[in-house]
Amino acid sequence: MVYDVVVSGKLHRLELEKTEAAWKCRLDGREVHVDAVVPRRDVLSLLVDGHAYEIKREQTATDLHMWVGSTRFAVEIRDPRSLQARKGGGQDDKGPRKIVAPMPGRIVRLLVGEQAEVEAGQGIVVVEAMKMQNEIKSPKKGTVKKILAAAGAAVNAGDVLAIVE
């Protein structure tokens, strides 16, 4: 099996094969001696050329991270077939941008109305969670095209609250 693995923005080619006796592993063309045990879900005991690592996997809806000890690496395993599709999805300042709730909570109040002109970093809506009120800010300068949040409503992480164009 060949994997294209992007770690902290840098692409690595990983060739990995598990035979009955041992692992065969080449990283960026170099042979590496690997042994691995998964003692429980999301935890990996990894031996690489005799060095021992405890790796923890952290997954969210959008991200995959590997914790090597207490250092966190952003990781993406790319399927060459969907590479092009993913590249097209980048975010820039042109076009509409969605403002999403970063955590579950309750809408306390709206700070602007539809059609309001806003600056980048200007507060759009206040969400309360865990006794803390948090201002969710506009990612860009533009016009508030749509407000999808209502004061008092409960929201989940990732819910779209407003659209700025």
Add this chain to the structure above:
Amino acid sequence: MEAAEKKPRKMFKKILIANRGEIAVRVIRACREMGISTIAVYSEVDRASLHVRKADEAYPIGPAPAAESYLRADKILDVAHRSGAEAIHPGYGFLSENAKFAQACADAGIKFIGPTPESMEMMGSKTRARQHMEKAGIPFVPGTARGLASPEEAERVAEQVGYPVMLKAAAGGGGKGMRLVRTREELRSGLDSARSEAQRSFGDSEVYIEKAIVNPRHIEMQILADEHGNTVWLGERECSIQRRHQKVLEEAPSPIVDADMRRRMGEVAVRVARAANYTNAGTIEFLVDQQKNFYFLEMNTRLQVEHPVTELITGLDLVHLQIRIASGEKLPFQQSDIGIRGHAIECRIYAEDPDNNYFPSPGKIDVLLQPSGPGIRRDSGMYEGWRVPMDYDPLLAKLIGFGTDREQAIMRLQRALYEYFVAGIKTNISLFRRILRDDDFRAGKLDTGFLDRMLARPDGGPAARAPEPRIAAIAAGVFAVLDPAGAGANNGRAPAPQPAISKWKQEGRVEALR
């Protein structure tokens, strides 16, 4: 010892814990150790919380909002009656400093484990507390507690206490209506703007002067008082590491307090407690300036979040003692029996995202790996699989390191933080790794501005043995083979088990919205 001595009360058989989270678990543990039955109360979102699992009995008290459950004195007293509880431990927060609740308990014939309503009332208001404490000769930040009549009076007072001074709105709070004045030249214009801001914000232009304490430390003193007139101090806690006025890390003893200063602070704290006829556990907070002068700030009339650091350096169990005091026992020791040994540091583990401006991060805990071993104490209210509700304080757990000295306590905590791992929600665990390797922290150079300054600097990253990214690359591939439940490792493979599918659905939803 004397057979004739009558004990006003016997040890309780049943205690209700009017709280949730780690502190409810902490109190339940103390009760179990003492052979006392425990009664938990819980809101609708807390049915699966740890404190309900650990108690002997548990009763629902209403919907998620605290105002409809944990703050409902009537419902809690009703449960106490129905279950036969003889006493209520309020923990911290919620009803713990509510004098009306303490009075309602007394009226209902249930012992409130804490001070009397009268003491709570006296210490609850800053101005009333100041009036009482000034009579008892307690040191305050120099200044006037009354409003200034004229600019001339302002100049006279400022000259007396010495520049820099702080102008404060008498009706103020939350940093509004406060003005730092460094020199005499700035005073008149500062007074004008402080007055107009006070008028605009509070409808009251009254302004008073206090000496400005530049980069103060926040140090507090633990006291215990029984109901027979005995009051002792148990040493200080350094609480200067704060974010948005919320404590983040506390330690005992303070790196700057020596035996003489400790005794002087302790004696003032005992005077404060006596002046308030205080009983049970309490904490006197002080502001400490750079010359190590300390000034009374306020008294917290409850058990503190950070009480474990005091327990570790004194060898005492404050919750056991709270319960014994409330049951009418005398303190089992005198001031001269209390010694301080070693050093303890507490990290408050919050559900918040360090990469996203410390936004709260409620949700389900997917993975939880917890540290243990020498010198590590963990007071926790979380478990793997639990969904952290969004309705309450974000404190999940407290990780406390203990060592022979400060250096060893730090090393042990660093080791424990290396083992600690929480996934599914974000936590501030990485913040403590950073604090504990900070040069100023290591040198004990702390004040209430420490954390803001540290966070304003770029993170240097761990100094030693940073692992290579290639290890992460290999790990990602190995996970894909051995444990392909992960979203990223699912490309072109067989459908993953249930949790991963829902993640894919979520991913699909996010994609569709782009």
